[in-house]
Structures are given as structure tokens and as C-alpha cells.
Amino acid sequence: MNERNQLRAFVTNLLESKGDNAPFDDTEPLATGGRLDSVDIIQLVGFMEESFGIDFAQAEFARAHFDSIASMSAFLSRFGNRAAS
Numbered sequence: 001m002n003e004r005n006q007l008r009a010f011v012t013n014l015l016e017s018k019g020d021n022a023p024f025d026d027t028e029p030l031a032t033g034g035r036l037d038s039v040d041i042i043q044l045v046g047f048m049e050e051s052f053g054i055d056f057a058q059a060e061f062a063r064a065h066f067d068s069i070a071s072m073s074a075f076l077s078r079f080g081n082r083a084a085s
Contacts, residue, residue: 003052004073010047011069014040026069041066052076 001009004026011030015021020035030036036044044066048054059079065071 003076004069006051007072007076008069010044010051011036014043024069026073028069029067030069031063031067036066044072048072048076052080054079 008026011024015024015030015035022035024030024035028035031041041063045056045061049056054076059075065075
């Protein structure tokens with residue numbers, strides 16, 4: 001499973017655990033749209049650290065990176081190599 005699909009599955013599970021079963025596309029604003037809250041963002045940070053080796057002590061953190069599947073994927077593309085080194 002590629003990174004985008006892993007992110008999508010994790011976010012889907014987060015939303016479903018809160019009773020949110022509405023579909024979403026990769027560009028939908030999930031955080032600024034109110035579907036993901038700060039606790040969800042913390043869970044996403046932990047998931048990305050564990051699953052993709054992102055070190056948020058080295059990577060630039062901004063809530064905007066967690067607004068959509070597309071922005072999370074772009075973040076992984078930018079910081080994945082640096083985090084792994």
C-alpha cells in the first residue's frame with residue numbers, strides 16, 4: 001500500500017471512530033473544514049512518525065500540512081528523505 005493510501009485509510013478510521021462516515025476526496029480540507037480536530041492531528045503525527053519515519057523535531061510542523069490527504073502526501077514527499085537521514 002502506498003503512502004497516500006495508508007494516510008487515507010488512517011484518516012478514514014479516525015473519522016469513522018467519531019461517527020463520521022461521509023466520503024471525502026484527497027483535496028477536501030479536513031482540519032479547517034472541522035472534520036479533524038487537534039486530537040486527530042496529534043494521532044496523525046504519531047502515525048506519520050511510526051509509519052513513515054518522520055521526525056517532527058527536524059521537520060517543519062504546520063497544521064496546514066494536515067488539512068487534506070493531498071497536503072499530508074506533499075509533506076511526506078518533502079520531509080520523508082530528510083527525516084530518514
